[in-house]
Amino acid sequence: MKGAPQVVAKLSSDPDVQKKVLDTTDALAKRGYRALGVAESKDQGKTGTILGVLSMFDPPRDDSKKTIDDCKREGISVKMITGDDTAIAIETAKKLGMGTNIYNATKVFPKNLDPDHVPADLEKLIAQADGFARVFPEHKYAIVKTLQKQGHIVAMTGDGVNDAPALKQADCGTAVAGATDAARSAAALILTSPGLSVIQTAITEARKIFARITSYTIYRVALTMNIMFLVVLSSILLNFQPLTAIMIVVMSLLDDLPIMTIAYDNTYVSKKPIRWQMKKILTTSSILGVFAVIQSMLLLFIGYMSVKNPGSISIFQVGNLSQLQTIMFLQLVAGGHLLLFVTRQTRWFFERPFPAPILFWAIVITQIFAACACYLGWFVPRISLWMICEIWIYNIAWMFILNIIRMIIEKVQK
Structure with a gap:
C-alpha cells in the first residue's frame, strides 16, 4: 500500500520507525520534495511493515x-x-x-x-x-x-x-x-x-473592458441629459423646438458609429483592482451632463437673441429659426463626439492613451458628414461655412472646460 507518510507510518507498531518516517518526510519537505509512504500489510491493513519513503519533486511551472x-x-x-x-x-x-x-x-x-x-x-x-x-x-x-x-x-x-x-x-x-x-x-x-x-492577460483585458463600459456609460448619460434638457427647456422657456424630427434621426445615426467603436478603444489600465461604483459614475455623468446642457443652452440663447434682435450680436449672426435648428443640430453632433474624448479617460484628453484609430476616424468621418450636411443643406437647412467654423471653435473651447470639470470631479471623489 502507498499513501501519505504520516498515515502509512501508523501501520507500524514501532515508534522509532514511525518517527523515522516522519523525520524523513519533514526533511524532504524542507527541500521542496513531496513524500509517499510505502508499506506492506498481511492482515488487511491492521498492521504493516514500512518498506520506505519515496521522494517526488513537483516544481512550479516555469511561468x-x-x-x-x-x-x-x-x-x-x-x-x-x-x-x-x-x-x-x-x-x-x-x-x-x-x-x-x-x-x-x-x-x-x-x-x-x-x-x-x-x-x-x-x-x-x-x-x-x-x-x-x-x-x-x-x-x-x-x-x-x-x-x-x-x-x-x-x-x-x-x-x-x-x-x-x-x-x-x-x-x-x-x-x-x-x-x-x-x-x-x-x-x-x-x-x-x-x-x-x-x-495576467485576462486581468488586463478585463480592466480594459471595464474602462470602456465606464466611458460609454458616462458619455451616454451625459449626452442624453444634454439632448433631453435642451429640447424641454427650449420648449418651455422659448416656445421653440431646437431640433426637427429628421435632425433627431440623423443625429442618432451619426452617434451610433463612434459608439460602436468604443469597444476597440485604447484605455488606461488600472494598476489596482477596480469595482463598479454606480454612485461615482452617476455623479460624474450627471455633472458633465449639466454643464453640457449649459453649453448647448448658452449657444441656443445667443442664436435666438440674434434672430429676434437682428444686429444685436456682431460675431454670431443667425438669419432665422430654421438656421438656428441647424446650428443646434451641428452643436450636438460635434459637441457630443468631443465629449466622448473627455469621458474616455480621467486626465487631459490629449494625453496617452490616445484614441484607437477606429474610434478617431469614426468621429472624423461623422463630423465631416455632419459639416457637409449643414453646408450643403442635406436633411437640414443650409448654414455658411464660417458659421460651421464658429460652432466648432465654440465646442472646442467647451471641450477644455468639460475636461477640467471632469478632472476636478475625479480629484474630489478619490
Whole structure:
C-alpha cells in the first residue's frame, strides 16, 4: 500500500520507525520534495511493515513566478492554498517570491467546521495569512467564502475534483489546462494551454473592458441629459423646438458609429483592482451632463437673441429659426463626439492613451458628414461655412472646460 507518510507510518507498531518516517518526510519537505509512504500489510491493513519513503519533486511551472509577480504589480494579493505539507508549501512559496506566512489548515481550522460560518478569529487569520497547507475541500471553500465576506473579489485556480466547490464559489474560478471535468464544470474560466501567464492577460483585458463600459456609460448619460434638457427647456422657456424630427434621426445615426467603436478603444489600465461604483459614475455623468446642457443652452440663447434682435450680436449672426435648428443640430453632433474624448479617460484628453484609430476616424468621418450636411443643406437647412467654423471653435473651447470639470470631479471623489 502507498499513501501519505504520516498515515502509512501508523501501520507500524514501532515508534522509532514511525518517527523515522516522519523525520524523513519533514526533511524532504524542507527541500521542496513531496513524500509517499510505502508499506506492506498481511492482515488487511491492521498492521504493516514500512518498506520506505519515496521522494517526488513537483516544481512550479516555469511561468508561475512571473505570473505571480505580474499579479502583484496589478495590485492583486496572491495566497497559496495546497494539500501539500506546510514545509513544502513554504519552500515553494520562497521559490515563487510569495509570502511564507503559511498555516497548517488541519491545525487552525476546527474539525466541525461550518464553511459558511467561520469564527471571527479564523476570519482574521485568513485575511492575514499568505496561504494554507494540508487543506481539504471544505477549507478551500471556507477560505474563498470568508474573503468574499470581507469585501474582496476572489479568483481561484485549481485542477482537481477537490477544488470544484471553491472554484464554483469564487467570483472567477479558473480551471487550468488538464483539469478534471468537475473542475472545468465549476470554473468560470478554463485555460486551454499549459501555464498560468494568460491569467495576467485576462486581468488586463478585463480592466480594459471595464474602462470602456465606464466611458460609454458616462458619455451616454451625459449626452442624453444634454439632448433631453435642451429640447424641454427650449420648449418651455422659448416656445421653440431646437431640433426637427429628421435632425433627431440623423443625429442618432451619426452617434451610433463612434459608439460602436468604443469597444476597440485604447484605455488606461488600472494598476489596482477596480469595482463598479454606480454612485461615482452617476455623479460624474450627471455633472458633465449639466454643464453640457449649459453649453448647448448658452449657444441656443445667443442664436435666438440674434434672430429676434437682428444686429444685436456682431460675431454670431443667425438669419432665422430654421438656421438656428441647424446650428443646434451641428452643436450636438460635434459637441457630443468631443465629449466622448473627455469621458474616455480621467486626465487631459490629449494625453496617452490616445484614441484607437477606429474610434478617431469614426468621429472624423461623422463630423465631416455632419459639416457637409449643414453646408450643403442635406436633411437640414443650409448654414455658411464660417458659421460651421464658429460652432466648432465654440465646442472646442467647451471641450477644455468639460475636461477640467471632469478632472476636478475625479480629484474630489478619490
